[in-house]
Amino acid sequence: MAMAASEIEALIKAALPDARVTVEDLAGDGDHYAATVVSEQFRGISRVKQHQIVYAALRGRMGGELHALALQTAAP
């Protein structure tokens, strides 16, 4: 099972409407992605919490369908 970059982006944007999201397929197998997410909602919260927000947006696919997601998050 793999995921499309567009699906990842859509899920993140559904949870973070203001976010600027870039998703890059690292291995061409739909399983290993790198993503950057910039959102006002990340301002003032720890990196761990920022990443947890993105993982929650992916509704449980992280670690299952989606094996690897190299994540970079930031506030604008």
Place this chain on the structure above:
Amino acid sequence: MADTVFDRIKGNVESNDVFLYMKGTPMFPQCGFSARVVQILSHVGVPFQSANVLEDMELREGIKQFSNWPTIPQLYVKGEFVGGCDIITEMFQSGELETMLSEKGVATKAQA
């Protein structure tokens, strides 16, 4: 029962300054992300204990619920979840990892 695995985890992270849940062992990591964190910890020269989640399915799932973090590896310093491979790599590159370790009173090679 879930709480026994949580008790085990609490025991691990609270009785070891630096504890890494990983796939494989520091000598034989079985996942690129786990291997990278081991390399970073060795480079920084901080002693650490680890657990191989591939040998313990209950631990492998329990740790994800314990930290609300869906992937392995997971690094704990002084009982606190610090992050997975991405965050540890980012902190190492910015020097934040060594700063955080010294702030928490964990000796690294530089200070040893």
